[in-house]
Amino acid sequence: MSTYYASLLAESGILLLGALSVYIILATGQLSLGNGAFMGIGAYLSSYLTVALNVPLTLALVIAAIAAGIIGAIVAFPALRLKGIYLAMATVGFGEMVRSFFLNFDAMGGSGGYRGMQHISVGYVWLWAGGILIAVMLLERSRVWLEMQAVHDDETAAGLIGLNTTVTKIGAFGAGAAVAAISGGLFAHHNVYIEPANFGFDRSIEFVLAVILGGSTVGPGSLVGSLLLVFLPEFLRPIADWRLAAFGTLLILVLLVRRQGILDRSLIRTLTFRRAAA
Amino acid sequence: MLTIKGLEVRYGAITAVRGVDLEIRKGEIVALLGANGAGKSTIARSIAGLLPFQGEIAFEGERLTPGTAEKNLRRGIALVPEGRGILARMTVHENLLMGIYTRSDKSAAMADVDKMLERFPILGKRRDGLASLLSGGEQQMLAIGRALLSKPKLLLLDEPSLGLAPLMTASLFSMIAQFRDEGLTVLLVEQKARQTLKIVDRAYLLETGRVVTSGSAEALINDPTLSEAFLGGTH
Numbered sequence: 015m016s017t018y019y020a021s022l023l024a025e026s027g028i029l030l031l032g033a034l035s036v037y038i039i040l041a042t043g044q045l046s047l048g049n050g051a052f053m054g055i056g057a058y059l060s061s062y063l064t065v066a067l068n069v070p071l072t073l074a075l076v077i078a079a080i081a082a083g084i085i086g087a088i089v090a091f092p093a094l095r096l097k098g099i100y101l102a103m104a105t106v107g108f109g110e111m112v113r114s115f116f117l118n119f120d121a122m123g124g125s126g127g128y129r130g131m132q133h134i135s136v137g138y139v140w141l142w143a144g145g146i147l148i149a150v151m152l153l154e155r156s157r158v159w160l161e162m163q164a165v166h167d168d169e170t171a172a173g174l175i176g177l178n179t180t181v182t183k184i185g186a187f188g189a190g191a192a193v194a195a196i197s198g199g200l201f202a203h204h205n206v207y208i209e210p211a212n213f214g215f216d217r218s219i220e221f222v223l224a225v226i227l228g229g230s231t232v233g234p235g236s237l238v239g240s241l242l243l244v245f246l247p248e249f250l251r252p253i254a255d256w257r258l259a260a261f262g263t264l265l266i267l268v269l270l271v272r273r274q275g276i277l278d279r280s281l282i283r284t285l286t287f288r289r290a291a292a
Numbered sequence: 293m294l295t296i297k298g299l300e301v302r303y304g305a306i307t308a309v310r311g312v313d314l315e316i317r318k319g320e321i322v323a324l325l326g327a328n329g330a331g332k333s334t335i336a337r338s339i340a341g342l343l344p345f346q347g348e349i350a351f352e353g354e355r356l357t358p359g360t361a362e363k364n365l366r367r368g369i370a371l372v373p374e375g376r377g378i379l380a381r382m383t384v385h386e387n388l389l390m391g392i393y394t395r396s397d398k399s400a401a402m403a404d405v406d407k408m409l410e411r412f413p414i415l416g417k418r419r420d421g422l423a424s425l426l427s428g429g430e431q432q433m434l435a436i437g438r439a440l441l442s443k444p445k446l447l448l449l450d451e452p453s454l455g456l457a458p459l460m461t462a463s464l465f466s467m468i469a470q471f472r473d474e475g476l477t478v479l480l481v482e483q484k485a486r487q488t489l490k491i492v493d494r495a496y497l498l499e500t501g502r503v504v505t506s507g508s509a510e511a512l513i514n515d516p517t518l519s520e521a522f523l524g525g526t527h
Contacts, residue, residue: 163382
């Protein structure tokens with residue numbers, strides 16, 4: 015595989031994890047526009063652990079995920095009082111706060127960025143991305159997922175069923191933050207250089223876009239969305255300067271035709287049945 | 293079974309319920325009647341643990357604290373809220389499965405889910421269909437079925453006939469009347485007073501957050517003054 019395609023594939027694996035981090039939180043009806051910040055926390059923390067303390071990368075990623083998960087759960091507490099667009103705005107504020115922190119945090123390079131990480135292969139990236147995607151798909155078959163969906167559909171009704179909606183929402187936020195942190199750790203070690211601008215609002219929007227485009231009601235939707243977001247602009251290169259405009263148009267068209275995104279439960283069921291019948 | 297003394301509920305500066313006293317005995321079907329804004333739903337939601345309140349609500353001798361819907365369900369109080377509270381993105385079966393969430397006897401609970409699908413054949417037919425695609429009446433059956441699966445001692449039904457066609461309302465009321473034979477205690481919040489009084493044992497009439505009168509269904513249904521003042525002649 016050429017370096018070019020390996021790089022795109024690694025990028026899509028990292029984006030898949032970011033998209034899944036949004037998807038997990040969205041499953042409880044909460045929209046986070048600040049997951050770029052959790053990615054940044056994971057990137058900086060795992061980089062510090064591997065570069066300064068010589069911690070093995072896999073362990074560093076796990077530590078970063080746990081730390082970001084705890085921060086995510088703490089952030090979720092005040093966010094519990096907010097819903098819809100107000101919650102989304104609060105997460106934007108959190109994202110900017112974190113980006114600004116790393117911008118002024120000279121111990122990790124500040125605006126000059128941080129380097130010294132060892133490069134990882136595309137295979138390692140996809141080991142994590144594939145593993146977490148499978149874990150999310152298994153989660154979708156579990157009782158916990160039903161609880162998350164119940165909170166998404168009607169929080170009051172979920173409470174009346176006996177669910178602890180607070181625990182469900184905080185848990186989802188923590189899990190989403192942890193996955194975003196792994197995405198950040200992989201990004202840092204694949205690119206071997208990070209700076210605060212890598213984890214800003216644009217990054218958070220990219221995660222959300224991958225979920226919405228690929229399908230916000232099924233885990234594999236994030237995979238489809240991530241692959242499209244990374245590969246489609248590259249395939250459109252022959253039209254040079256117009257490629258991003260064409261990409262934007264395609265995005266709008268897809269969402270006009272399928273508001274729920276490309277993949278949904280019924281499409282997966284149809285594809286599965288066809289294959290079974292063939 | 294349930295005793296309420298001096299219940300007061302506020303939404304900010306507005307007092308929705310003022311000094312309500314109420315009692316429900318085991319095996320009874322009791323109605324809360326009144327016009328919109330009378331405070332009926334607020335009382336039901338307070339009993340379920342969804343709202344902060346002042347005063348005393350005691351269930352089976354145990355004093356309930358506000359904001360404890362999950363605990364109250366485990367105590368045996370199930371509320372079917374106004375608007376049904378259907379989990380729209382889930383299938384009918386998944387909605388029913390959520391009804392057994394608090395039960396520890398999982399294998400018996402799973403068998404009860406199957407029985408519930410037999411009890412409501414239309415739900416059985418649409419077992420794997422999305423709950424959002426059910427009609428209003430079917431959604432109400434699903435909401436009640438889900439609440440029954442938690443094996444409640446006290447079932448709170450908040451305006452179950454809202455938005456239903458007359459035939460569906462009649463069938464719903466006859467189903468509620470059957471709950472008495474099954475030993476279930478029911479608090480029915482309704483605006484359709486005449487139909488309600490035909491199936492309940494006792495009723496409380498509310499106006500602007502206060503109980504203005506109460507008594508047996510028979511006594512209330514034959515009281516022309518009450519009928520004119522609170523229930524409307526043709527309801």
